[in-house]
Amino acid sequence: MAAASFELPxxxxxxxxxxxxxxxxxxxxxxxxFPLSVTWFxxxxxxxxxxxxxxxxxxxxxxxxxxxxxxxxxxxxFESLTAESCVNMGLSLFSKGRVKDALVQFDTALxxxxxxxxxxxxxYNKACCHAYKNEGRKAADCLRTxxxxxxxxxxxxxxxxxxxxxxxxxxxKELQEEARLGGEDIGYGFRRDLKLISxxxxxxxxxxxxxxxALTAAAGISLLFTIPRLLLAFKGGEDAPGIWDTSxxxxxxxxxxxxxxxxxxxxxxxxxxxxxxxxxxxxLSRLPIRxxxxxxxELVQLRDTARPVILAGNKETVDLAMRKAEKFRTELVRRGIxxxxxxxxxxxxxxxxxxxxxGASPKAESSLPSIGAEFEERAQSVVAKSKIRSEIxxxxxxxxxxxxxxxxxxxxxxxxxxxxxxxxxxxxxDGRVRKSGRGMPDWQEIVKEVPxxxxxxxxxxx
Numbered sequence: 001m002a003a004a005s006f007e008l009p010x011x012x013x014x015x016x017x018x019x020x021x022x023x024x025x026x027x028x029x030x031x032x033x034f035p036l037s038v039t040w041f042x043x044x045x046x047x048x049x050x051x052x053x054x055x056x057x058x059x060x061x062x063x064x065x066x067x068x069x070x071x072x073x074x075x076x077x078f079e080s081l082t083a084e085s086c087v088n089m090g091l092s093l094f095s096k097g098r099v100k101d102a103l104v105q106f107d108t109a110l111x112x113x114x115x116x117x118x119x120x121x122x123x124y125n126k127a128c129c130h131a132y133k134n135e136g137r138k139a140a141d142c143l144r145t146x147x148x149x150x151x152x153x154x155x156x157x158x159x160x161x162x163x164x165x166x167x168x169x170x171x172x173k174e175l176q177e178e179a180r181l182g183g184e185d186i187g188y189g190f191r192r193d194l195k196l197i198s199x200x201x202x203x204x205x206x207x208x209x210x211x212x213x214a215l216t217a218a219a220g221i222s223l224l225f226t227i228p229r230l231l232l233a234f235k236g237g238e239d240a241p242g243i244w245d246t247s248x249x250x251x252x253x254x255x256x257x258x259x260x261x262x263x264x265x266x267x268x269x270x271x272x273x274x275x276x277x278x279x280x281x282x283x284l285s286r287l288p289i290r291x292x293x294x295x296x297x298e299l300v301q302l303r304d305t306a307r308p309v310i311l312a313g314n315k316e317t318v319d320l321a322m323r324k325a326e327k328f329r330t331e332l333v334r335r336g337i338x339x340x341x342x343x344x345x346x347x348x349x350x351x352x353x354x355x356x357x358x359g360a361s362p363k364a365e366s367s368l369p370s371i372g373a374e375f376e377e378r379a380q381s382v383v384a385k386s387k388i389r390s391e392i393x394x395x396x397x398x399x400x401x402x403x404x405x406x407x408x409x410x411x412x413x414x415x416x417x418x419x420x421x422x423x424x425x426x427x428x429x430d431g432r433v434r435k436s437g438r439g440m441p442d443w444q445e446i447v448k449e450v451p452x453x454x455x456x457x458x459x460x461x462x
Contacts, residue, residue, distance in 0.1 A: 083114035313422030
């Protein structure tokens with residue numbers, strides 16, 4: 001029997017984007033404690049963590065790791081029971097649909113003094129099991145521990161298809177908000193990544209905040225020296241300073257402290273709003289769509305090649321908007337417009353299709369090159385871009401509608417729009433939101449506003 005394999009949800013180093021690409025599970029470093037013949041090689045990729053993989057080789061039979069197996073307690077294999085072997089066994093059990101037994105193995109692994117990598121793998125895969133069973137709170141607790149204590153990257157949670165159902169639950173929203181704010185309960189890794197992107201988009205904010213703090217401190221020190229002089233001025237006397245001049249100096253210092261302090265708080269609020277928007281943009285970039293060729297990609301793969309227009313509303317409204325867009329099809333295609341209809345309620349009751357095992361099936365993987373692939377390398381590859389561009393047509397279908405609805409409702413709240421209203425969202429070539437509004441778009445106006453793909457303004461968006 002071939003050994004169960006998995007790859008740790010672990011990233012080494014820093015990616016050029018916030019959040020990593022989905023980390024399929026592979027063996028931690030060696031198989032269960034019995035002889036096997038494997039060929040090892042290390043791969044390092046831009047945009048995802050280096051990982052150790054192995055080719056299939058001849059292995060002995062897998063052993064049962066459950067501590068309840070008394071017959072194995074006296075065998076040599078049981079004596080060499082490790083956290084690593086239990087994680088591998090848990091994945092093997094899950095691939096057979098034995099989710100409860102897999103959870104037992106992951107729990108057992110956590111009791112066998114695992115190293116940080118093994119503990120991270122056990123907690124992460126345990127969360128995937130709970131997500132499979134729609135146990136959002138338990139999945140969130142496992143992921144929170146992995147984030148806080150074992151260095152799990154939040155981007156892994158954003159991109160793993162096995163957690164698609166979890167991302168559509170309110171528990172994920174809570175976890176994402178905690179990760180954005182940072183703290184002892186969840187760590188500061190995700191917030192640090194967001195702040196790096198924020199600094200790129202607003203490079204002078206840090207300098208402004210420094211000057212606000214420095215000038216506020218200077219005004220405060222000056223005020224400390226002015227207050228005694230003001231008291232002397234009120235007492236009067238031959239050596240007393242002038243009341244008018246001293247009062248003006250004190251007023252200037254107080255006013256400076258108030259204004260500069262207000263500007264500092266305003267900058268902080270703007271930064272938090274920007275971090276929240278970056279988080280939504282990152283979540284949006286990982287949402288999957290199905291192209292006209294039946295190929296499934298994530299929006300991040302359409303960057304520089306298309307401008308998705310998201311139409312969200314009830315079925316009648318969305319269908320009407322799609323029919324109106326057909327009249328301007330030629331001009332919209334010249335501008336890289338691809339329509340993405342989202343009908344309210346389509347994601348209720350079925351977050352994702354239940355499947356046995358982690359990740360997509362081999363058949364699905366052949367049609368899902370975006371999931372588990374190196375998105376940043378694809379974005380930089382001219383060949384990959386050309387292939388995706390040739391498959392882009394005028395319309396795409398959403399995959400995992402519940403995730404799409406949750407993102408749109410979050411965006412509506414951020415823009416003070418009642419969640420559930422009909423809205424449209426137009427994205428730029430770089431994946432950021434270009435324009436949004438209530439109702440459906442005026443296609444004639446969009447044709448006038450959006451430049452064609454070969455225009456100079458389109459090059460600036462890339």
